[in-house]
Amino acid sequence: MSTAVAQKRGLAATIWDYLTTVDHKKIALLYLYSGGFFFLIGGLEAMLIRIQLMKPDNNFISAGLYNEMITMHGTTMIFLAAMPLIFALMNAVVPLQIGARDVAFPFLNSLGFWLFFFGGILLNVSWFTGGAPDAGWTNYAPLSTTSPGHGVDYYVMGLQISGAGTLIAGINFLVTIINMRAPGMTYMRMPLFTWSTFVTSALILFAFPALTVGLFLMMFDRMFGSAFFDVALGGNVIIWEHLFWIFGHPEVYILILPLFGAFSDIFSTFSRKRLFGYSAMVFATVLIGFLGFMVWAHHMFTVGMGPIANSIFAVATMAIAVPTGIKIFNWLFTMWGGQIKMTSAMLWSVAFIPSFTIGGMTGVMLAAAAADFQYHDTYFVVGHFHYVIVGGVVFGIFAGLHYWWPKMFGKVLNEKLGKLAFWPFFIGFHLTFFIQHFLGLMGMPRRYWVFLEGQGLETGNLISTIGAFFMAIGTVIFLINIVYTAIKEPKVGGDPWDARTLEWSIPSPPPHYNFVQTPLVRGLDPLWVEKMDGKKGMTPAEPLGDIHMPNGSILPFMMSLGMFIAGFGFIYQVDNSSWLIAVFIGMGITLGSMLTRSLKDDLGHHIHKEELEADIKKGVGK
Amino acid sequence: MSHDDVLNPKQMPHDPEKATLEGKNKFLGFWFFLGGETVLFASLFGTYLALNGSTQGENTPENLFGLELVFIMTMLLLTSSLTSVYAMYHMKNHDFGKMQLWLVITVALGLAFLGFEIYEFYHYIHEYDFTFRSSAFGSAFYTLVGFHGGHVLFGLCWITALIIRNQKRGLNLYNAPKYYTASLYWHFIDVVWVFIFTVVYLMGKVG
Ligand code: HEM
Ligand SMILES: [Cu+2]
Numbered sequence: 001m002s003t004a005v006a007q008k009r010g011l012a013a014t015i016w017d018y019l020t021t022v023d024h025k026k027i028a029l030l031y032l033y034s035g036g037f038f039f040l041i042g043g044l045e046a047m048l049i050r051i052q053l054m055k056p057d058n059n060f061i062s063a064g065l066y067n068e069m070i071t072m073h074g075t076t077m078i079f080l081a082a083m084p085l086i087f088a089l090m091n092a093v094v095p096l097q098i099g100a101r102d103v104a105f106p107f108l109n110s111l112g113f114w115l116f117f118f119g120g121i122l123l124n125v126s127w128f129t130g131g132a133p134d135a136g137w138t139n140y141a142p143l144s145t146t147s148p149g150h151g152v153d154y155y156v157m158g159l160q161i162s163g164a165g166t167l168i169a170g171i172n173f174l175v176t177i178i179n180m181r182a183p184g185m186t187y188m189r190m191p192l193f194t195w196s197t198f199v200t201s202a203l204i205l206f207a208f209p210a211l212t213v214g215l216f217l218m219m220f221d222r223m224f225g226s227a228f229f230d231v232a233l234g235g236n237v238i239i240w241e242h243l244f245w246i247f248g249h250p251e252v253y254i255l256i257l258p259l260f261g262a263f264s265d266i267f268s269t270f271s272r273k274r275l276f277g278y279s280a281m282v283f284a285t286v287l288i289g290f291l292g293f294m295v296w297a298h299h300m301f302t303v304g305m306g307p308i309a310n311s312i313f314a315v316a317t318m319a320i321a322v323p324t325g326i327k328i329f330n331w332l333f334t335m336w337g338g339q340i341k342m343t344s345a346m347l348w349s350v351a352f353i354p355s356f357t358i359g360g361m362t363g364v365m366l367a368a369a370a371a372d373f374q375y376h377d378t379y380f381v382v383g384h385f386h387y388v389i390v391g392g393v394v395f396g397i398f399a400g401l402h403y404w405w406p407k408m409f410g411k412v413l414n415e416k417l418g419k420l421a422f423w424p425f426f427i428g429f430h431l432t433f434f435i436q437h438f439l440g441l442m443g444m445p446r447r448y449w450v451f452l453e454g455q456g457l458e459t460g461n462l463i464s465t466i467g468a469f470f471m472a473i474g475t476v477i478f479l480i481n482i483v484y485t486a487i488k489e490p491k492v493g494g495d496p497w498d499a500r501t502l503e504w505s506i507p508s509p510p511p512h513y514n515f516v517q518t519p520l521v522r523g524l525d526p527l528w529v530e531k532m533d534g535k536k537g538m539t540p541a542e543p544l545g546d547i548h549m550p551n552g553s554i555l556p557f558m559m560s561l562g563m564f565i566a567g568f569g570f571i572y573q574v575d576n577s578s579w580l581i582a583v584f585i586g587m588g589i590t591l592g593s594m595l596t597r598s599l600k601d602d603l604g605h606h607i608h609k610e611e612l613e614a615d616i617k618k619g620v621g622k
Numbered sequence: 623m624s625h626d627d628v629l630n631p632k633q634m635p636h637d638p639e640k641a642t643l644e645g646k647n648k649f650l651g652f653w654f655f656l657g658g659e660t661v662l663f664a665s666l667f668g669t670y671l672a673l674n675g676s677t678q679g680e681n682t683p684e685n686l687f688g689l690e691l692v693f694i695m696t697m698l699l700l701t702s703s704l705t706s707v708y709a710m711y712h713m714k715n716h717d718f719g720k721m722q723l724w725l726v727i728t729v730a731l732g733l734a735f736l737g738f739e740i741y742e743f744y745h746y747i748h749e750y751d752f753t754f755r756s757s758a759f760g761s762a763f764y765t766l767v768g769f770h771g772g773h774v775l776f777g778l779c780w781i782t783a784l785i786i787r788n789q790k791r792g793l794n795l796y797n798a799p800k801y802y803t804a805s806l807y808w809h810f811i812d813v814v815w816v817f818i819f820t821v822v823y824l825m826g827k828v829g
Contacts, residue, residue, distance in 0.1 A: 104647040104651065171658070175647050178650060179646055206658065210665045212662060213662055213669070214665075217669065217765070220761065226755060226765070233758050234673065234759065239669055243669075595783060598783055598784070598787070598800070603628060603796065
């Protein structure tokens with residue numbers, strides 16, 4: 001409905017609608033489009049890196065540009081592609097899975113998105129203003145504090161702004177899941193995707209502030225002359241490493257856990273079985289989240305923390321493999337004896353299992369602190385984390401998109417093209433990264449601009465580059481599929497997969513209030529429970545009545561725009577103090593918008609019973 | 623619940639801050655926010671503890687800090703926490719006038735605290751030439767204490783805005799959660815200060 005109406009209203013009205021929307025389904029689309037856009041930029045950067053490393057002593061891009069590429073590739077992929085794509089899925093699905101009409105804080109939901117968006121844009125503006133950040137995505141001091149130009153300043157301000165958005169989104173999902181569940185949706189009946197969103201949000205809440213502080217210290221050192229990382233004045237560069245990884249290790253679980261949840265839902269749907277070991281899966285998710293905070297120093301084994309600290313962190317790290325193993329076996333047992341349907345979503349999910357397991361295995365190898373002295377900062381580490389991040393997170397995003405695409409857009413992505421995109425990507429992925437483990441073991445350091453001839457590194461690097469092209473082909477086919485589906489594929493109903501959870505009990509895409517009547521949940525996999533009882537849909541938990549909905553607002557956009565402007569001011573006031581004007585204007589806009597929000601009443605609006613009855617006549621609700 | 627029930631409730635419930643779903647959400651969300659703030663300050667404390675010995679042989683915690691001033695500041699802030707409790711007590715009694723009065727007192731105490739803090743920083747900079755840039759200790763000190771001071775300033779602006787905005791219309795189910803979260807924030811700032819007093823000033827003088 002929304003697109004047809006929008007076309008009548010014209011482009012300007014549609015843009016205004018998206019700038020002011022607080023509807024979680026529209027915010028999901030905003031996250032999807034901008035995350036997808038950054039994914040393509042990050043992918044392009046990766047291709048340039050691989051072309052440079054295609055042959056020894058290559059001079060395809062300059063050394064300085066190469067440093068910018070690797071930095072921006074990592075930063076973009078983690079913060080601007082993976083995170084928002086995950087938030088796209090969470091926003092599209094979680095409120096529906098718990099039977100809610102919106103998230104707990106619709107206004108903050110929109111604010112979280114716009115902060116992320118402007119932070120990402122700020123970071124990428126650096127390409128056009130004299131050079132992108134070039135100190136690696138980990139931005140270690142003193143490399144970062146002494147990096148000339150403003151590249152690292154953009155890193156600091158861009159991540160600070162988008163990080164604030166992430167934190168807000170995390171709090172929003174925590175409260176949504178605790179307070180907004182439909183009657184009967186107890187904790188132990190929540191789908192695994194909701195559970196993992198819950199745990200992930202807790203990780204965001206407790207991990208991101210450490211990055212916030214690290215970025216503040218970096219900002220003060222670079223822009224205001226403080227001495228946190230200036231050894232000459234008593235500073236200590238290791239503080240950055242600790243703060244970064246106290247955030248950074250939980251961050252890798254923030255990335256993977258939601259997709260663990262998505263895989264769980266997908267395996268169970270396409271095996272037509274309830275998830276094997278549901279409570280063990282919940283327990284393992286929580287345990288991984290908890291242990292994820294105890295292991296950050298495994299990134300710092302070679303810093304010189306001493307054998308005791310190294311041993312403790314090594315053991316804690318290896319312990320995480322246990323709950324992860326529990327999950328792998330539960331997925332296998334879910335499929336065992338099921339009526340498996342190999343849809344594209346299922347294909348990505350099945351491919352995830354061996355790929356991710358290899359990544360987990362190299363992880364345990366890396367966790368052996370003594371051996372890590374050999375692996376550290378070589379391509380072995382690059383191989384490890386791409387196996388978990390691409391084989392886990394990216395596969396999961398593809399799987400999740402295939403699975404929930406009909407709920408978001410009302411159409412199933414073309415299955416043939418879906419599989420056609422999968423194979424080159426899957427083969428390319430293993431070609432690219434498997435060989436990198438061996439390059440690493442042979443001593444090839446990561447982040448080097450060139451490698452030399454005659455050291456046995458030529459073949460491996462060439463294979464890796466060829467693999468990268470296969471992955472690019474797969475991605476392009478996926479994009480083609482999106483366009484093709486939008487034009488050619490027919491509309492589908494609310495439940496195209498014969499699925500089990502609440503989001504499939506309402507139309508695709510759902511009306512903006514989601515549920516005409518809040519559903520009554522009677523067990524795990526609530527829709528399946530009703531189907532087994534011979535019912536067509538959910539039993540309502542309330543009579544038909546007025547629905548209370550939040551109002552849209554432009555203020556989140558304005559607040560984020562203010563931060564964006566202030567960001568430039570902070571970066572350039574070092575050169576010329578008149579840029580402080582930009583800081584004042586920007587912060588003025590942000591704080592003024594906050595004050596407006598605080599002072600102006602905004603009670604939302606009601607959708608009246610009559611409108612709902614009219615909608616039902618038109619077919620909504622069943 | 624209709625808008626009128628929220629803005630002009632016929633009968634105020636005992637916990638007006640949690641009477642609506644929005645209120646409940648705000649209440650819980652704010653607690654989570656404070657959890658994140660805890661990590662923020664924990665990181666700042668960690669940094670401070672790593673750098674408080676890096677004085678470069680110049681101004682050290684022992685010769686800089688004067689406990690008398692900090693003790694007065696501590697008393698001011700602790701008292702302001704107490705007065706904000708009184709305010710919330712009157713909110714639950716639905717006595718809007720008294721609630722506003724106690725909040726005004728809270729703001730006054732907070733302002734006094736902030737005044738002393740500004741004086742303290744001014745004093746260090748002009749008498750001791752101890753700045754944000756003089757040593758890693760200087761950077762860590764001003765950042766930790768300054769972040770807290772910034773929080774105090776934000777809290778003062780927030781509570782003042784609430785007092786003025788609602789002066790004419792009194793308490794309702796829409797603004798009660800706002801007052802309540804502001805008071806939670808104020809307590810949190812107070813707790814952080816207790817840690818600053820202990821870790822920065824007491825340990826700086828004694829340890
Ligand atoms: C069984 C689970 C895992 C273990 C035992 C493990 C262990 C490790 C260790 C010890 C390192 C440090 C290697 C070094 O720098 O020398 C490392 C690096 C890394 N791991 Fe894992 N890991 C595991 C799972 C994951 C997952 C699930 C992800 C992400 C989704 C991940 C992402 C990363 C990243 C990004 C790095 C490299 C960061 C950098 O230096 O740039 N790991 N891992
Ligand atoms: Cu890690």
